[in-house]
Amino acid sequence: MKRWYRILSAALRAPRLFYLGVALGILAWTTFGAVARAQTASDISLAAVHVTQAVYGEPLILGKDTVVRAVVGYTGADATEVRVTVEFDGKTFAETALAQGKETAIDVFVGAPQNFQTQTINVRVDALNATADVDLANNAQTLTLPMVKPNETIRGYFLPVDWTAEQRARYNFDTKFPEFVQENLNFLRGVYPLSKEQITLDYTLAPHMLAPNEKRLVDNQGETDGQAMHLLYATIALAARRLKSDASLIVGVLPPGWYAAHGKRGALGMALRDVKGVVTGQYAPTDPTTSAHELAHIYWLYEDYDYAISPGRPFTWIDRSGYYVQERAPQEISDTKKIPTFLSSGDPDQSFWVDTRAYEYLMARFTINGNGQVSEPLILAATMANQIEPDGKNYPSDYAAGFQRFDPDQTVYVSVGAAGMRGGETLQARWYFDNQELFTDKQTLNAGSAWYAFALRDKSGLADGAYRVEIYLDGKLVKTSKFEVKSSQ
Template sequence: MLSVRSPRLRLGLGYLLILVLVVVGCLPPNALVASAQGGAQVIEVSPIQVLAGFPLVAGKATVVRVAIRAEQPGRATLTVVFDGHDYRQDVRLQAGQQWVDVFVDPPHKAGPLTVTASLSGGASGQSTLDTVVVSPTRGLKIFYMPTDWTPEQRRRYQYDAIVPKFVELQTDFLEAVYPLPADHVEADYTTTPHMVRTNEKALVDAGGTVDNRALSTLYGTVYLAARRQAPDADLMVAVLPPDWFGTYMASPATVGLQFKLVSGLVLAQIGIRGVVNLDEQKPIVASHEIGHVFRLNDEYDYSKSPPKRGDRIDLPGYWVIRHEPKEDSAKMPTFNFMGAAGLPDYWVRSEVYSALLKAFTDWDGRSGLRQAGGGAPTGGEG
């Protein structure tokens, strides 16, 4: 163990400490921060609401993802300028490249928008991206109506808990992947089930072929029952008990159905696995079936060998409300929500999101569209 025993040595160390403090006090205010940055620079800025590279929607939850490259660990302050506001965030730098997510207020109006990200010190450069904000032109008011739940099924499947949870999960996912602000999606439901008559459930013949006339009758009566309870709703979702399709349509793999002749109603079946763990309900059923209303097609094909279960996403995405990046990888394959049920994870791919933007906003299909990863560094070392 070292100890200071000599008075002369103690005096010398005291002078040295004073000298160090004086020198540090004379440094410019940002000198220590700049040193800690260790050659860090912003190399990319990407504002995302659903998918990277797409225009933003006024009022929708937004994150700005910033890619930073540093030569060594350190600390820095990241400043993002978005929609006229500055957002500052302290960053613990890692050697190499890292993403920093800055959650910002939603853009408030349509028009061109420039997003800038820079690190403190000024010598590390900044990245600027020009995009566009579009306006929603419509919303969705959805009414969920439990359909054909017997008293025994209500007892067995935790009816009072599972129906509200199902509505919550379906609505949250739809808000996340459709180009709509949260206040443009309204969801309501009833806990009083609508019961279907026996003759309305005779949907298949002895050979297992679906009778479209019987299906039309079923859809018509369920639609009218829901419309009486929610006359101002845009779409109705009939929430069916587990294995309803297997029992009445000889189709146990089916979990949802949209019938073109009655476009205002879709059928969505609660999954049996989600009865045990409510959070395991697949959240895509309503979004998938409502997607058919807006001319989105199924992306699975079981006639192929091996069967095709869906298309994987092709751009980085983000579930902003959950602070959850969405990327496709070998470890976690992520599929577009128009694929089959039971896949590892879901989001939306670029072609589908483009179609939804055209259906729900005033986007012209061209402006603001950029290659994902755009935003070349400018200034400083960029």
């Protein structure tokens, strides 16, 4: 379920102006300081390269839009024109831009890779003014990135539910609803590890109206009415499948305020655990993330908010920078810039992105459970869970994946998604509490793709604090997953 998080947004806005002021100050200082050494020989260099589809440092997904970010350094005064050239997936791309100072990010959009193989990516930067570059040895980098071909299809259908003629007029529905669907599609294609062809959305403008017994979500005591809830999901599923029989995901879009009017204050969207493929979300034209959030529950991910402790935690912050390629929007994090995951609470003042936990888990699930492929042996994910599937399946159970905080008496699981193994490799899990190693466990891998699980438990209860588990493949560290032990209130 997606919930609202209410904050005093004015308190958050003030610091942004302050940082802008600091940034301008630094810029002015750099320009001024550079004048003194204007006559010395200057150099262009390629400081770093990031090849990104959603999250930095992940394998490439076949058919998913990609950006190559070249970080260019320039020692000269002022700015100089450079050309960044990228060889990617058998094609060459170039971008011309101004470089100034130690780090100028130049983004080259290279489309979606179509050749399924471990990719070699060549990136170089050249000065357009020959006098701007004394050292040509530091202008190029080559990256090698494995590829993943997940096998999962999301055919979403957006069905407006219970909209009155008056509400449709008030929200300019016929114009705004198609835009809302398109923004949801962009966001899904941005944050899910699938090709753009694997995610499509369709919709109707004709609302499906509910009968009175289909919208009684709570009884007279304010308790959830499970039977009415199932009637609601059944009628949405039937109505949508009549219009789009091959839909794998049906999103019932309710008018603003609908949940509160029907006893579910604070809800933004809902997925019933025993009704797969149907979710509901309230229409929020500025928030295109509800379908991604509810859909993640269909793939068994848990929430990234936690109100079972005090104070409650509305957000999980992304752990690594990323890129919203479809919107050409970098998702850079720093000490002063935090971005919540889309599995956090909703908040009209935030934009959301995806972290390594959710992205890697979904990639592993779509590849291992769906018989996808990898271009070389890969550990795709080490997903924390409070329960795993029995009979050697070993992947996180429903609503158990991506768990972050465990009670002291809970068993802590890590499900490791191993794809395309040759067989005979050693997978090792090293558990740490507060940087102190607790114990080590190992398993030998079979050929092919499968999930492997390791567990941590203590009969007398795990101590409160910060933990991590490191996963090694044949002695090489390949994943680190963090978690916390702390009692619920």
